[in-house]
Amino acid sequence: MPSTVLDKNDYQGGAKWGKVKTEQAKKIDEINRDLIDAETYKEYEDLxxxxxxxxxxxxxxxxxxxxxxxxxxxxxMLEKLGKNKNILEIKKMIAQVDLDGTGTINYHEYVQMMLGKKNSILRIILMFEEKSKEKPGPSGVAPVKRFEDLP
Known part of the structure; x- marks a missing residue:
C-alpha cells in the first residue's frame, strides 16, 4: 500500500485522518475480496x-x-497486549513475518502470518489475545443451594 502519512503539525487534520482511514479500509476490503476469490485459504470456513x-x-x-x-x-501493539519488548526483539519478530524485506509488515504479510502454516511469535501473541478475551459468564439469579444438596 502506498504511504499516506499525515502531517503531524496540522492540528485540524480530523477530516483528513477520517479520509485516510476510509481509504485504508477500502483498500483492505479490496484485498480481502481478492483473498476470498483466490481461494488461497479455502480450508477456513469462517474466512x-x-x-x-x-x-x-x-x-x-x-x-x-x-x-x-x-x-x-x-x-x-505488544504494549497494548501487555507484552513489552525491546526494539531488537521487535525487529526479530518482524523479520520472521516480513517477506519482501522492507522491515515492516504489510496487510498481505499480516494475513499470511495469521492464517499461514508457519508459526511466528507475533501470531502466537495475537492468537493468545483472542483467546484471553473475556467470555460472557452466566447471567441471572444463581440457583438456590441447600444443606441437603451438599455431598
Missing part, C-alpha cells in the same frame, strides 16, 4: 469473519496510517 477481524486489528495497530506495521506500530 470472511477472520479477515474482518484482521482488518480491524491491522487498522488499529497501524498508528501512522502508512499501510504497514513498522517497529513503532508493533511496539504499540
Amino acid at each position: 470472511e469473519e477472520r479477515l474482518s477481524t484482521f482488518k480491524t486489528q491491522f487498522m488499529e495497530y497501524d498508528t501512522d496510517d502508512s499501510g504497514d506495521l513498522d517497529p513503532t506500530d508493533v511496539a504499540y
Whole structure:
C-alpha cells in the first residue's frame, strides 16, 4: 500500500485522518475480496469473519496510517497486549513475518502470518489475545443451594 502519512503539525487534520482511514479500509476490503476469490485459504470456513477481524486489528495497530506495521506500530501493539519488548526483539519478530524485506509488515504479510502454516511469535501473541478475551459468564439469579444438596 502506498504511504499516506499525515502531517503531524496540522492540528485540524480530523477530516483528513477520517479520509485516510476510509481509504485504508477500502483498500483492505479490496484485498480481502481478492483473498476470498483466490481461494488461497479455502480450508477456513469462517474466512470472511477472520479477515474482518484482521482488518480491524491491522487498522488499529497501524498508528501512522502508512499501510504497514513498522517497529513503532508493533511496539504499540505488544504494549497494548501487555507484552513489552525491546526494539531488537521487535525487529526479530518482524523479520520472521516480513517477506519482501522492507522491515515492516504489510496487510498481505499480516494475513499470511495469521492464517499461514508457519508459526511466528507475533501470531502466537495475537492468537493468545483472542483467546484471553473475556467470555460472557452466566447471567441471572444463581440457583438456590441447600444443606441437603451438599455431598
